[in-house]
Amino acid sequence: xxxxxxxxxxxxxxxxxxxxxxxxxxxxxxxxxxxxxxxxxxxxxxxxxxxxxxxxxxxxxxxxxxxxxxxxxxxxxxxxxxxxxxxxxxxxxxxxxxxxxxxxxxxxxxxxxxxxxxxxxxxxxxxxxxxxxxxxxxxxxxxxxxxxxxxxxxxxxxxxxxxxxxxxxxxxxxxxxxxxxxxxxxxxxxxxxxxxxxxxxxxxxxxxxxxxxxxxxxxxxxxxxxxxxxxxxxxxxxxxxxxxxxxxxxxxxxxxxxxxxxx
Amino acid sequence: xxxxxxxxxxxxxxxxxxxxxxxxxxxxxxxxxxxxxxxxxxxxxxxxxxxxxxxxxxxxxxxxxxxxxxxxxxxxxxxxxxxxxxxxxxxxxxxxxxxxxxxxxxxxxxxxxxxxxxxxxxxxxxxxxxxxxxxxxxxxxxxxxxxxxxxxxxxxxxxxxxxxxxxxxxxxxxxxxxxxxxxxxxxxxxxxxxxxxxxxxxxxxxxxxxxxxxxxxxxxxxxxxxxxxxxxxxxxxxxxxxxxxxxxxxxxxxxxxxxxxxxxxxxxxxxxxxxxxxxxxxxxxxxxxxxxxxxxxxxxxxxxxxxxxxxxxxxxxxxxxxxxxxxxxxxxxxxxxxxxxx
Amino acid sequence: xxxxxxxxxxxxxxxxxxxxxxxxxxxxxxxxxxxxxxxxxxxxxxxxxxxxxxxxxxxxxxxxxxxxxxxxxxxxxxxxxxxxxxxxxxxxxxxxxxxxxxxxxxxxxxxxxxxxxxxxxxxxxxxxxxxxxxxxxxxxxxxxxxxxxxxxxxxxxxxxxxxxxxxxxxxxxxxxxxxxxxxxxxxxxxxxxxxxxxxxxxxxxxxxxxxxxxxxxxxxxxxxxxxxxxxxxxxxxxxxxxxxxxxxxxxxxxxxxxxxxxxxxxxxxxxxxxxxxxxxxx
Numbered sequence: 001x002x003x004x005x006x007x008x009x010x011x012x013x014x015x016x017x018x019x020x021x022x023x024x025x026x027x028x029x030x031x032x033x034x035x036x037x038x039x040x041x042x043x044x045x046x047x048x049x050x051x052x053x054x055x056x057x058x059x060x061x062x063x064x065x066x067x068x069x070x071x072x073x074x075x076x077x078x079x080x081x082x083x084x085x086x087x088x089x090x091x092x093x094x095x096x097x098x099x100x101x102x103x104x105x106x107x108x109x110x111x112x113x114x115x116x117x118x119x120x121x122x123x124x125x126x127x128x129x130x131x132x133x134x135x136x137x138x139x140x141x142x143x144x145x146x147x148x149x150x151x152x153x154x155x156x157x158x159x160x161x162x163x164x165x166x167x168x169x170x171x172x173x174x175x176x177x178x179x180x181x182x183x184x185x186x187x188x189x190x191x192x193x194x195x196x197x198x199x200x201x202x203x204x205x206x207x208x209x210x211x212x213x214x215x216x217x218x219x220x221x222x223x224x225x226x227x228x229x230x231x232x233x234x235x236x237x238x239x240x241x242x243x244x245x246x247x248x249x250x251x252x253x254x255x256x257x258x259x260x261x262x263x
Numbered sequence: 264x265x266x267x268x269x270x271x272x273x274x275x276x277x278x279x280x281x282x283x284x285x286x287x288x289x290x291x292x293x294x295x296x297x298x299x300x301x302x303x304x305x306x307x308x309x310x311x312x313x314x315x316x317x318x319x320x321x322x323x324x325x326x327x328x329x330x331x332x333x334x335x336x337x338x339x340x341x342x343x344x345x346x347x348x349x350x351x352x353x354x355x356x357x358x359x360x361x362x363x364x365x366x367x368x369x370x371x372x373x374x375x376x377x378x379x380x381x382x383x384x385x386x387x388x389x390x391x392x393x394x395x396x397x398x399x400x401x402x403x404x405x406x407x408x409x410x411x412x413x414x415x416x417x418x419x420x421x422x423x424x425x426x427x428x429x430x431x432x433x434x435x436x437x438x439x440x441x442x443x444x445x446x447x448x449x450x451x452x453x454x455x456x457x458x459x460x461x462x463x464x465x466x467x468x469x470x471x472x473x474x475x476x477x478x479x480x481x482x483x484x485x486x487x488x489x490x491x492x493x494x495x496x497x498x499x500x501x502x503x504x505x506x507x508x509x510x511x512x513x514x515x516x517x518x519x520x521x522x523x524x525x526x527x528x529x530x531x532x533x534x535x536x537x538x539x540x541x542x543x544x545x546x547x548x549x550x551x552x553x554x555x556x557x558x559x560x561x562x563x564x565x566x567x568x569x570x571x572x573x574x575x576x577x578x579x580x581x582x583x584x585x586x587x588x589x590x591x592x593x594x595x596x597x598x599x600x601x602x603x604x605x
Numbered sequence: 606x607x608x609x610x611x612x613x614x615x616x617x618x619x620x621x622x623x624x625x626x627x628x629x630x631x632x633x634x635x636x637x638x639x640x641x642x643x644x645x646x647x648x649x650x651x652x653x654x655x656x657x658x659x660x661x662x663x664x665x666x667x668x669x670x671x672x673x674x675x676x677x678x679x680x681x682x683x684x685x686x687x688x689x690x691x692x693x694x695x696x697x698x699x700x701x702x703x704x705x706x707x708x709x710x711x712x713x714x715x716x717x718x719x720x721x722x723x724x725x726x727x728x729x730x731x732x733x734x735x736x737x738x739x740x741x742x743x744x745x746x747x748x749x750x751x752x753x754x755x756x757x758x759x760x761x762x763x764x765x766x767x768x769x770x771x772x773x774x775x776x777x778x779x780x781x782x783x784x785x786x787x788x789x790x791x792x793x794x795x796x797x798x799x800x801x802x803x804x805x806x807x808x809x810x811x812x813x814x815x816x817x818x819x820x821x822x823x824x825x826x827x828x829x830x831x832x833x834x835x836x837x838x839x840x841x842x843x844x845x846x847x848x849x850x851x852x853x854x855x856x857x858x859x860x861x862x863x864x865x866x867x868x869x870x871x872x873x874x875x876x877x878x879x880x881x882x883x884x885x886x887x
Binding site for chain 3 (some may be wrong): 006007008011014015017018019020021022024025028036053078079080082084085089090092094095097098099102104107108109110111112113115116117119122123129135136138139143146158159164178196202203207216217220221224230233236237240241244245252
């Protein structure tokens with residue numbers, strides 16, 4: 001198109017804007033200076049410090065975050081798929097209520113969800129800890145999975161199910177061998193989204209956490225606010241960025257392999 | 264499917280990497296315990312010491328009231344100990360399990376302490392609040408709270424994000440008690456703080472020490488220990504106690520009523536009041552442990568820190584923040600107005 | 606094909622979960638707003654309107670206004686920045702589109718708190734950015750980049766940008782770019798074509814993006830807490846302060862209800878605009 005270069009220029013500028021803090025983090029993870037505002041020489045000591053036994057609580061927090069994320073996305077995938085199917089195949093008043101209710105956790109500010117859950121747990125006298133965090137995460141993750149699977153369902157070809165039935169499949173077989181496999185990419189995408197949201201959640205987790213059940217975002221916030229070992233955060237972020245890149249690159253490769261295989 | 268099982272396997276491996284040792288949950292302030300002591304305690308008792316951090320007594324109380332019941336030892340300030348005792352959230356201490364209590368400074372107990380018989384608490388660390396500044400960036404430093412009126416330092420100062428400490432500083436500046444319940448005095452102090460607020464970058468109780476060391480800030484309302492710890496990162500940092508007097512914070516060790524492991528909690532308190540440990544801790548975090556035997560074990564350089572070993576004249580003008588019951592609401596109201604006024 | 610009972614099986618689990626862990630806590634919040642606060646942070650017995658009367662606090666309107674204003678400005682800026690990105694990405698194909706999309710999204714896989722903390726260090730008074738700007742004469746030597754409204758705004762835009770980019774991109778992907786060609790053939794200038802063909806064509810994406818930025822922005826409190834000054838508090842900060850600082854849970858609850866009502870306004874607007882869209886397709 002002979003249109004102006006404007007959108008492309010803005011695109012480039014925005015990308016620069018997005019990457020400035022990221023690059024800053026990565027570069028400073030090698031910075032000798034404790035206070036990253038000045039450069040004092042190249043070092044790997046912050047990476048080494050991450051493996052120092054004094055900092056083992058960072059790894060514990062990471063472990064806990066991963067555990068919670070995996071569990072909550074697993075449960076959310078089930079809950080989300082079920083409700084997405086319900087929303088897609090039925091058009092009753094119940095579904096209208098369901099629709100509204102499911103969208104609420106997505107749009108309500110985190111802070112409100114966190115506070116209301118905290119007040120709820122307080123009123124019930126429930127001990128705050130990993131379980132309460134898990135409950136909170138499942139609550140908002142399910143809604144996101146529902147929306148993603150629903151999107152996948154909207155492109156669904158119903159005639160496939162009819163065809164399977166015509167060929168003699170029972171309902172359960174139809175579900176297991178036709179519907180679920182076709183929905184699978186949507187479910188997995190929803191699960192990944194839930195995983196990402198859970199791992200990164202700070203606000204809601206902050207309100208419902210209990211003694212000794214620190215997650216990674218909480219630990220990081222506490223390090224940002226209190227610790228004199230700020231560059232450790234740069235080191236952690238860089239490591240996670242690299243891991244994320246590797247995972248994305250690996251899954252892209254797998255995708256490509258699959259498409260070349262089927263061609 | 265294969266990736267899923269791989270994922271689960273790796274998670275399983277990750278989680279099975281920790282053995283199950285007895286745990287002690289400590290809820291305390293940041294940078295408040297020498298890491299060597301953590302290791303020593305863990306080795307001595309074959310346990311794990313898990314530390315959670317709060318940044319104000321109120322936040323700690325809020326967390327506890329909201330159902331956080333898994334803490335063994337808490338380190339609240341003395342006035343908060345009173346509240347916790349009233350609310351039956353901490354136990355009365357069995358002194359027979361704490362032989363090291365004989366080392367606690369009796370002068371401190373008699374004069375300053377709120378819990379004079381150590382019924383619920385054992386004193387942990389003392390320090391005055393004061394002013395910390397970066398020596399080569401601030402000229403003409405006077406030992407007075409009026410430093411916060413200095414317009415040339417605008418935007419590079421901080422005040423503590425604590426209603427009692429900050430309003431208290433203003434009260435001291437005006438010559439009143441920082442435990443006053445006189446509404447007129449509190450209002451006077453509130454207006455002073457509102458004036459100071461125009462010169463500060465933010466209210467900050469945690470990161471000002473890093474801010475001083477990196478010269479993000481030039482002058483801060485600071486706890487003595489934080490100031491000296493920052494000094495290790497930036498030699499230009501200095502600390503003083505204003506001549507109008509200040510608040511002396513004392514934080515105490517208490518055992519939660521819902522402690523999962525009270526025996527280990529007692530062991531910890533006894534461990535911290537062991538003079539050798541108290542001395543090592545003091546020198547690392549730059550606060551004063553009111554442990555008379557430990558005074559003889561610290562280095563001469565440490566003894567020379569005036570701000571910690573205050574002379575009697577200054578001490579006479581210092582007070583410990585006390586709980587005021589319903590009158591707390593007056594301070595909360597004033598603090599709200601301070602935060603809201605532009 | 607599938608009967609009523611199956612509808613219940615499909616709907617039941619999630620609905621029950623949400624009712625138990627979402628609706629009930631929200632109701633609990635409203636209930637607590639009518640209770641008195643006990644002196645040391647608990648919730649008392651009996652009923653009172655004290656916490657609601659406290660909403661009349663003369664300091665709240667400013668905070669409310671600041672919250673709404675900052676969130677609206679953030680939304681506008683995010684949309685303005687996200688539109689060109691969505692436009693460019695939408696008309697690309699294949700491998701390059703996927704790569705560029707990745708490039709845009711990856712920064713947001715860093716932890717949110719870390720990103721905000723990184724901005725704090727970047728904007729440090731002694732840092733290279735500010736010193737550079739001062740030496741270039743772009744800002745005065747006394748101007749600070751941190752602890753003011755500008756810093757809060759910039760970090761908010763940074764944080765919420767992906768929430769604008771993704772829905773706009775999803776809509777742009779389905780947009781038929783040949784319509785723009787047609788418009789230009791009919792004599793429309795580039796800008797007119799964009800304004801009168803592209804933007805209406807992705808209007809649903811636009812609405813979604815607006816909602817996904819505005820609503821969380823209204824509830825921000827970490828960002829003003831970390832990079833804002835003492836005068837930059839938003840409602841979220843006040844709620845957090847009431848919960849954790851003053852331990853006045855009923856007042857925290859009333860403020861939360863107030864925030865909820867404010868958030869519902871854009872929600873309802875978006876909902877109605879969406880429904881109108883469905884009956885009057887572009």
